Structures are given as structure tokens and as C-alpha cells.
Amino acid sequence: MTLSNTSWLTTRLIILSLCVTAFNVSATELTADQTLNSNFEKLTHAFEQLDLTAMEDIYTEDAVYISETQDRGIIIGKENILNLYSRFFNKIKRKNAKLEVDFRILVRSIEPNSATDIGYYLVRFHPGKESGEPVSEFAGKFVTIFTKDNKQQWKISVDSNTHTAPHFYYDAKPVPNLYYGRQFIEATTKE
Numbered sequence: 001m002t003l004s005n006t007s008w009l010t011t012r013l014i015i016l017s018l019c020v021t022a023f024n025v026s027a028t029e030l031t032a033d034q035t036l037n038s039n040f041e042k043l044t045h046a047f048e049q050l051d052l053t054a055m056e057d058i059y060t061e062d063a064v065y066i067s068e069t070q071d072r073g074i075i076i077g078k079e080n081i082l083n084l085y086s087r088f089f090n091k092i093k094r095k096n097a098k099l100e101v102d103f104r105i106l107v108r109s110i111e112p113n114s115a116t117d118i119g120y121y122l123v124r125f126h127p128g129k130e131s132g133e134p135v136s137e138f139a140g141k142f143v144t145i146f147t148k149d150n151k152q153q154w155k156i157s158v159d160s161n162t163h164t165a166p167h168f169y170y171d172a173k174p175v176p177n178l179y180y181g182r183q184f185i186e187a188t189t190k191e
Helices: 003-028 030-051 052-056 079-096 167-171
Strands: 060-066 098-110 114-126 134-146 156-165
Touching: 030 052, 030 098, 030 114, 030 156, 052 079, 052 098, 060 079, 114 156, 114 167, 156 167
Parallel strands: 060 156
Antiparallel strands: 098 114, 114 134, 134 156
């Protein structure tokens, strides 16, 4: 082999090595869909563990929460949203109850620094055994807007929901690459 052939071969091997390295780096990075989907896993965990600390990492500092209840105004700021969840989680704890929560995303729009998810959620309320009450469930529709923070992490900046019949959650079909949750089996008859 001549010096020029060795040089040519070395150059090709370096280029191939760089291509493989670049492919491996991009293959291990999460896509925007995967990162956004993981936020719904975090929300599910936070609700089921009644974990306010987990909620702190999900919202932007200036987040806005638009509640489904008619007697509550728009809640502005992460601290105010966390206070709302704190009261709610404490109420569940006092009743020795637990929650199961899940989401199904139907529509997602992603821009460079913001993303909007639209879908359904389902909440199952398991009362404390001493209450003798049955498990109940309720559902809703939601629109959630995520924005990237200064660390390029997707955080909720707008959270809005309304009540709906549970059958809409159950009837929602999976959409490729969008969060579809655990696929609860229907506990009650359709409304």
C-alpha cells in the first residue's frame, strides 16, 4: 500500500467514525415528542403519589392555570398553582384516599420554543376503605401549552381543562408518537 492510499483510507475511516459518532449521539437524544410525553408521566406520578415537589418541576414560574370550575378565576404564577395543588393533595390525604390519573393526547403542535397538547384526562378517585364508598371517576378535556425554559426544558406555561363524560377518554384512539397513558379499562358504564 502506498502512502497516498494509506492517507486516503485513513481519511475515509475518520469520516466514517465521525458519522457513526454523530448517529449515536442523535439516537440517544430524546425527541420533542418523547420529552413532552415524559411530562405527562411526571404529572401522572405527581398526582398518584400526591407529590407536590414533583409538580414544582413541571410548571414555568409565570404559568397560568385555567380551572374547570366556574367559581374559580384564572390562577397566575407557579406558586399560586402549587398552593392550589397543595390544598387538593392535602384533602385527598385527609380522606386516606388515592388517585389514579391518566392522559390521552389527540393533537400536538410543536414550534421551536412552544408546544400545544390537546386531549382528554381521566381521574379515578379511590376513597379510604373506612368510608365504604365506591371508586368514582371523572374526566375532562384539556389544552396544555409548554414552553422551553432557559435550560431548554419543556415546562407547562398554560394549563386549561373542562369536564367531560369519561367515554370521550375511553373512546380516544392512539395517535403515533403522542402520549396515550396506561389505557385504563373502563370501570363504569359509559355515560
